[in-house]
Amino acid sequence: MDYEQIKRRVLDEEHLRLLAIFHFVYGGFTLVMALVMLMYTGIFSMFLSNPAFSDGSADVAMAGDIIGIFIGVFGVIAFLSFIYGIGLIVSGVLMRKRKARLFSFIMAIPNLIAIPWGTLLSVFTLIVLSRETVKSMYTAAQVGAPSSPAGE
Numbered sequence: 001m002d003y004e005q006i007k008r009r010v011l012d013e014e015h016l017r018l019l020a021i022f023h024f025v026y027g028g029f030t031l032v033m034a035l036v037m038l039m040y041t042g043i044f045s046m047f048l049s050n051p052a053f054s055d056g057s058a059d060v061a062m063a064g065d066i067i068g069i070f071i072g073v074f075g076v077i078a079f080l081s082f083i084y085g086i087g088l089i090v091s092g093v094l095m096r097k098r099k100a101r102l103f104s105f106i107m108a109i110p111n112l113i114a115i116p117w118g119t120l121l122s123v124f125t126l127i128v129l130s131r132e133t134v135k136s137m138y139t140a141a142q143v144g145a146p147s148s149p150a151g152e
Contacts, residue, residue, distance in 0.1 A: 008133055015128045016137075020095040022121055023104075026111075027088030030081055037078035044071050084110065098141030105129050 001009070048067050084107075091107040094100045108125040111118040128134055 009137070012128070012131065012134050012137060015124075016095055016098070016134065019121075019125055019128060020092040023088050023092030023095065023107075023125075026118065026121055027085045027092065030085030030088060034078045034081035034085055037074050037081065041071055041074040041078060044074070098138050101129055101135065101138040 044067055048071065087107050088111075091104040095104055104125065108122040108129070111122040111125075113119075114122075
């Protein structure tokens with residue numbers, strides 16, 4: 001390898017290392033937000049099940065139905081956020097091992113709508129994983145070739 005190839009490989013290694021760390025952090029943040037949404041869902045459901053809340057009037061019944069819809073929506077969003085947070089953490093682990101590049105690539109796409117931090121993480125992930133040198137690093141890791149520039 002010449003100097004430019006070694007330089008590019010070291011830079012790619014560092015970018016993948018940083019992306020893996022950021023996937024861990026953002027995945028953890030997503031899990032915490034999912035737990036907060038579950039907490040709110042529990043509070044709303046306790047409020048809805050309170051006997052003092054339902055006095056039998058039509059307005060209260062309609063409000064209960066609306067709160068029930070919110071509980072369902074919050075529950076679904078919390079569940080999907082929990083699954084996505086776990087997926088981000090798994091993506092970080094796979095990046096460190098240089099495995100399943102397509103999985104990490106796919107996990108980055110939905111994060112584009114999470115403005116601003118998720119978008120930044122996704123754009124950088126998509127750019128780095130699209131490089132030919134990074135693709136060859138993943139291929140070499142699957143074959144069992146050394147992935148470090150010094151061949152360690």
